[in-house]
Amino acid sequence: MIAYNRRSLDNLAIQYEAMEAFEKKMLTPEEYSRIRIAYPFHFYIPNAFIRLGIFVLTVIAAACALGLFLLMGLGSGDRSIGTMLIVLGVISYGLLELFIHAHKVYQAGVDDALLWIASALVVTGINFTTDHLSPPLESFIILVLAVAGTLRYADRLMALAAYGALLSFIFYRLAEWGVVARAILPFVVLALSAGGYFLFTRLAAKESLRHYHPCILLLRVATLVTFYLAGNYYIIREVNASLSGGQGPVALGWLWWLLTAAVPVFYIVKGLQKKDPLFLWTGLGLVAATIFTVRYYYHVLPAEWAMILGGTVLIAGAYGAIRYLKTPKYGFTAELSDDPHLLADLHVEGIILAESFTAVAAQPADPGVSFGGGTTGGGGAGGQY
Amino acid sequence: MRISTYKKLHAEGLITDGTLQRAEALESRRLFSLHWELRLLLYLGVLLLTGGLGIVVYKNIDTIGHQAVLAFIALVTAGCFYYCIRKKTPFNWEYVNPPNAVFDYILLLGCLSLLIFLSYLQYAYNVFGDNYGLATFIPMVILFAAAYYFDHLGILSLAITNLAAWAGIAITPLSIMKEGNFATHRLIYTGLALGAVLIAAGRLTEQRRAKPHFEFTYSNFGVNLFFIAALAGQFAYDSTYFLWFLALTGAAFFCYTRAMARRSFYFVLILILYAYIALSDVVVRLLAEMSMRDLSPIFLGLFYFIGSAIGVAILLIRINRQLKAHDSL
DSSP states (O other), X not given: OOSSOHHHHHHHHHHHHHHHHHHTTOSOHHHHHHHHHHSOXXXXXXXXXXXXXXXXXXXXXXXXXXXXXXXXXXXXXXXXXXXXXXHHHHHHHHHHHHHHHHSOBSSSSHHHHHHHHHHHHHHHHHXXXXXXXXXXXXXXXXXXXXXXXXXXXXXXXXXXXXXHHHHHHHHHHHHHTOHHHHHHHHHHHHHHHHHHHHHHHHHHTOGGGGGGHHHHHHHHHHHHHHHHHHHOHHHHHHHHHHHHOOOSOOTTHHHHHHHHHHHHHHHHHHHHHHTOHHHHHHHHHHHHHHHHHHHHHOOOSOHHHHHHHHHHHHHHHHHHHHHHTTSOBTTEESSOOSSOOHHHHTTTTHHHHTTSOOOOSOOOOOTTSTTOOSXXXXXXXXXOO | OOHHHHHHHHHTTSSOHHHHHHHHHHHHTOOEEXXXXXXXXXXXXXXXXXXXXXXXXXXXXXXXXXXXXXXXXHHHHHHXXXXXXXXXXXXXXXXXXXXXXXXXXXXXXXXXXXXXXXXHHHHHHOTTTTOHHHHHHHHHHHHHHXXXXXXOHHHHHHHHHHHHHHHTOOOOHHHHHHHOOOOSHHHHHHHHHHHHHHHHHHHHHHHTTSSGGGHHHHHHHHHHHHHHHHHHHHHHOSSSHHHHHHHHHHHHHHHHHHHHHTTOHHHHHHHHHHHHHHHHHHHHHHHHHSOOSSSHHHHHHHHHHHHHHHHHHHHHHHHHHHHHHHHHO
16 A cells, blocks of 8 residues: 555664664664664665755746646646646656655655645646536545545655545535534534544554554644634634624533633643643643633733733743652653654654665665665764754 | 564564663653653743733833833843853853753843843933944843853854844844845845854854854854845846856855765755755846747746756755765765
């Protein structure tokens, strides 16, 4: 299902872990080099900055190629332009496969860019060929493309796009069904988010889905956030107003206020209890959303005094907590831990990693091909930037 | 590395018994770190507090006495600096660790409230008169001194921003990007000069090993400022744009050789992109001069961008490989 070589992905994951352990001096240099020889991978993974540059340049080249085709097709009707866009999208998918299989790119900028370009072209093309796409149908098409993109290329943002498209599909379907459907909309999203969270948490434990773990992690965060948003007073009120055209307070106001206030606190408490940074960080971020929601409707304090008060409480609280945790208590510490942070699961350390691999099993580099296959050559931690 | 991975590698004979036992022992007394969470809250607190204080002062200028406001801000500033001077680790030209977790934030709070204090002084009593240069020069000196004395990268960025304000440009990396505002030609030359000074400062910092970890901040500000000013020059001067282009690519090449020697992927990337923007500007100018009777200049332009973008992408890939290959030597 996944386009990338599975063995290389597995070996890469082990090398990530080994590199991290080596940097913390949990492995001897001999052990580390033995592991690197035993688990070779054949990907071209550039440095993160180079990846960004290649991404931008690929988008420029594709945009100009598109402009060229549009210029040549000038004057033909919407339908033929739509067909052309779809064909170009399919060609982009083809190029993507070519780069992955022939040139072994992995998170190299080209593959990221081509996947998104291909999907965007196909969606736009379908819009051109049909006279009018209903919003639910459009959401459904995006959902199908995004799910396919996620499954085949394990792209994290594609996974988020798929979840967003699913929500938008359900939203538009329910909105079509009139008043009753509108009333149950928040509960449907709440239920869907909760169900999604438990589903993804179970999937995250599955070894067979290991290549999708970064996607699943993001999806778990997304379900936590949508659960909060579905119960947020401001969102409920605005969405309700835009659907029915009427302003003013909404039914069950107390319930939405309760959810707005309680969900972030629940996440933070849960995060501390389970020692789960995912809950903790989501909760911390959502506290800010709750503060803005409350202040939008109730001007309890002038903004500046609220800032001073909040700032003082934060400084005092954080300072107190740091002092309190000077000697670790209940398994918490304020010191830097040896564990990789939450971000580590998203393979942010790929930035460092891509720089620090020496040529392992020497692959015959392929000098004729510009994107030449073979291992990421060279290594040794270079400059950070 | 997860314990399961340790066990797997151990079973395959890739790691020794000792390593596995050490990992297991560490795992059993592993702690959950709130390090970054608490730092983030502290930082937010400092920002909120100083922001709030600033607004209060601004709004109540007429009602609270100037002396009362000034006295309060002075008290906060003095308190912070007193704490920092008492707690600081002895000065050293190399990197020094902050004495404790909150030190950096107290220092930041002190410096920010010092800035508020000085601008308020200027507003209320016009201490510096119409001498705006002095009004930005004094905080700049204090900030540079604090950055070096207490070893604080954030304060150094503040100081560099202040240096630019003194030189007549409001810069933060973001505002450079957003506005690219070099409306008057004097600003272009100021930007070029300041950028060159900062690049030189970065180089000296490294050579003299005077707080060598400050080098990146200097170079980052310097390179971006210099090349954006140079691009602005190329865009602004229609008659001499080609000279600007030559100068810009020359400077880019000079910085590029240094960036390659230091194996800095970041600088290599931004230098190549700046040079690419300059080259594209020249090409577009040349195409625009062609006769516009048919669409051929547009087609040529599109072909140029397709070809050049792919070309630069391939160049980046080559450089990536080259930088890594150098490592293994």
